[in-house]
Amino acid sequence: MLDAIDKELLAAVADLEGLPKGAFNIRKNGRLLKREVSANIDIESHADGQGITVTIKPGTVNESVHIPVILSQAGLYDVVYNNFIIGADSDVTIIAGCGIHCGGLEPEGHAGIHEFRIGPKAKVKYVEKHYARGPGRGRRSLNPTTKVFLDAGATAEMELTQIGGVDEANRVNEAVLGPDSLLLITERVLTEGSQKAVSTNNITLEGAGSRANMISRSVIKGDSQQDFYATLDALAPCFGHIECDAIIMDSGRNETVPSLKARHPDAALTHEASIGKIASDQLMKLMSLGLTYDEAVNRIIQGFLK
Amino acid sequence: MLELKDLYFSVGDRNIIDGINYTFEKGKFYGITGPNGSGKTTLAKLIMGINTPNAGEIRFGGKEISQWPITERAREGIAYSFQQPARFKGITFRDLLAMAAGTDDEDMLLALLRRVGICSLSFLDKPVDAKLSGGEIKKIELATTIARNPRLAIYDEPDTGIDLWTIQPMVRLLKREQKEHGTTTIVVSHNRAFLEAADIVLMINEGKLAYRGDLQGALPMLNDLSACNYRKCVGDRDVGCYR
Numbered sequence: 001m002l003d004a005i006d007k008e009l010l011a012a013v014a015d016l017e018g019l020p021k022g023a024f025n026i027r028k029n030g031r032l033l034k035r036e037v038s039a040n041i042d043i044e045s046h047a048d049g050q051g052i053t054v055t056i057k058p059g060t061v062n063e064s065v066h067i068p069v070i071l072s073q074a075g076l077y078d079v080v081y082n083n084f085i086i087g088a089d090s091d092v093t094i095i096a097g098c099g100i101h102c103g104g105l106e107p108e109g110h111a112g113i114h115e116f117r118i119g120p121k122a123k124v125k126y127v128e129k130h131y132a133r134g135p136g137r138g139r140r141s142l143n144p145t146t147k148v149f150l151d152a153g154a155t156a157e158m159e160l161t162q163i164g165g166v167d168e169a170n171r172v173n174e175a176v177l178g179p180d181s182l183l184l185i186t187e188r189v190l191t192e193g194s195q196k197a198v199s200t201n202n203i204t205l206e207g208a209g210s211r212a213n214m215i216s217r218s219v220i221k222g223d224s225q226q227d228f229y230a231t232l233d234a235l236a237p238c239f240g241h242i243e244c245d246a247i248i249m250d251s252g253r254n255e256t257v258p259s260l261k262a263r264h265p266d267a268a269l270t271h272e273a274s275i276g277k278i279a280s281d282q283l284m285k286l287m288s289l290g291l292t293y294d295e296a297v298n299r300i301i302q303g304f305l306k
Numbered sequence: 307m308l309e310l311k312d313l314y315f316s317v318g319d320r321n322i323i324d325g326i327n328y329t330f331e332k333g334k335f336y337g338i339t340g341p342n343g344s345g346k347t348t349l350a351k352l353i354m355g356i357n358t359p360n361a362g363e364i365r366f367g368g369k370e371i372s373q374w375p376i377t378e379r380a381r382e383g384i385a386y387s388f389q390q391p392a393r394f395k396g397i398t399f400r401d402l403l404a405m406a407a408g409t410d411d412e413d414m415l416l417a418l419l420r421r422v423g424i425c426s427l428s429f430l431d432k433p434v435d436a437k438l439s440g441g442e443i444k445k446i447e448l449a450t451t452i453a454r455n456p457r458l459a460i461y462d463e464p465d466t467g468i469d470l471w472t473i474q475p476m477v478r479l480l481k482r483e484q485k486e487h488g489t490t491t492i493v494v495s496h497n498r499a500f501l502e503a504a505d506i507v508l509m510i511n512e513g514k515l516a517y518r519g520d521l522q523g524a525l526p527m528l529n530d531l532s533a534c535n536y537r538k539c540v541g542d543r544d545v546g547c548y549r
Binding site for chain 2: 217245279281282284285286287288289290291292293299300302303304305306
């Protein structure tokens, strides 16, 4: 059922050696390939076939659900709308991701629109990896959108990664935080060649006591370009922080625009942003440990994107 | 084991290192001192390859290494502890220690912690980032230098940011490394504790080797304010040296 390419893509985007344990939904070339549900996690297809609704029962703890997408059909641009309804007091991990294998000249792409409704005091860890490979020269595009709505006391930890091979990416993250909720986003994007990636983030701190921390790590190699826009919009007493770092290598270009909007006098918003080459003191330290220049660069980038 | 011959390093028309000749003997402990801006750190960096001399030779174990890159010198057995250690994002003490030791074997890393006197295991997984205190990062720097098992270890002001209670244990550690592993040790320092521990004190002033010998012999110079570069501020535009 899974061919060698499928297995390689699944390993890259979801760390899977084969079919996962527990609930999962694997989509291949725009169609359902395989699905399992569990006693606490239900998965249903939308009537139009363009997506799923994952429903997690209140109080579900220590369970995970995998929902990877793999694409290897030339000329296909797959769009899915996935909804996640996470019950109160649950604690779950959702592993998503899209792997593209491009074998020809025709473009391939995927747009995953993921909407999360996270119930009171529920905790979600969401891990999403995007990756493309293959000998073909068709453009590979991945345009993920995540929308997160956090109820009172809810927590969402989101790890969003684009690990290479994607020619074009338009990434959008939106979140609305209820009272005492917590949102942690870490986005890591690597571009090379003539690839382009844009990340747009709008986080609204609506509830009193809400907290958001957005970390962006960009590595821009070759002639590639990455732009990062993040807005924290505070409507209540809350705390928000944006940390965006970009390492530019070769002739890469970057635009980073963090934006803070305090619409409440007790909002505390901060940001730190840096763009630049790898610091020479880091390179010298690793070279003094016996690494070559190239090994030192790779190790620093590897850590930066870890 | 390390020979400096007619060594010069200049920036613009200023000679930072101005014709230094000296031979370091295997297994000895050297303390390099001198006023601020005299060229101590520059000399240490020339030995490690962080800076390249304008003229002269650096011979290490008989090989002329003055044009070698840092990596080659490190692999030849020279290790360097930076005065201002680098901070990273996403790299832990464990990562650095494993790179330095050439192994990620847990038992070997724990043995290294014991060797350098770091007792807390949780320290191993600390990110080497901007959140570390000055003292913590210096301990990490020292540990990664020792983990190289170097033939020549260079420590540039190892006591920067270290509390008073840690300096003597640090001196004992470097002396023990010298004794047990035969490490030729060079410590750039203003701290008397390191100079007292040194077999030989070298004093650099205005890029030249102004003194070589024991600490006792260096004391008159160390107490002589005329050796201080800040004497230049005395004169027509004397702003009053605080010393």
